[in-house]
Amino acid sequence: MKVLFLSCCFLLIHLAAFCQSISPYTLNSGGGFSTGLEWSLGESVSIASFVSTSLTLNTGVLQPQANLVTAISEFPTNQFSSQIQIGPNPVVSTVYLDLALPEAGELSYALVNLLGVELYRHEAGLVFGNYSTELVVDKYASGAYFIRFLFRPIVGETRTAIFKIIKL
Structure with missing residues (x-):
């Protein structure tokens, strides 16, 4: 019995020496989705997207809708951001906001942290x-x-613009 056990151990060690191995490696071990937000655990060696008519396969860390993480959504119009000047950036104590609005409307702005929490709203x-x-x-x-920034003109569509600032 002892000879059989030692023979099996020797055989397994001998076979393991001829196996393919790539080192180092990381295996993507799981993930999931929830109302449009996708996540994965780990990271694959390759990061790619494969698309067919009805299926999409992503490898690596999945962040197709990263705006849900910060609760900041981007609107398709970028015209509004050109009407806004902010500064200085980076800032120590005070940020100056200057807007040139060619039409009347309601304006609000908010300071948002990286978690998407509104710290200040005006x-x-x-x-x-x-x-x-x-x-x-x-x-x-x-x-x-x-x-x-959120601007609701009296006539027309609501516009928004988002600026990143660094507080020193």
């Missing part, structure tokens, strides 16, 4: 033409933040 009300204000960020910790 409803400017009905504005038209040049609008200037300042946002004091003294009490917030150093790091990255977003300033999200």
Whole structure:
């Protein structure tokens, strides 16, 4: 019996020496989805997307809808962001916001952290033409933040713009 056991161990060790092995490697071991947000555990060696008529296969870390993580969605119009100037960036204590609005509408802006939590919100009300204000960020910790502008013109579609700022 002892001879049989030793023979099997020797055979397994001998066969293992001839197996293929790639080192180092990481295996994507799981994942899932929930109302449009996809995630995976681990990371594959290759990161690629394969698309057929009815199926999509992604390898690697899946972030097709990363805006859900920060709760910041991008609207297709980029015209509104060209009407806004913010500065200085990076900022120590105060960010100056200057807007040039060619039409009347309701304006609001919010300071949002990287988790998508609104830290400060201001409803400017009905504005038209040049609008200037300042946002004091003294009490917030150093790091990255977003300033999200929302403009609802009296006539036309709602517009939004998002700017990333760095607080020193």
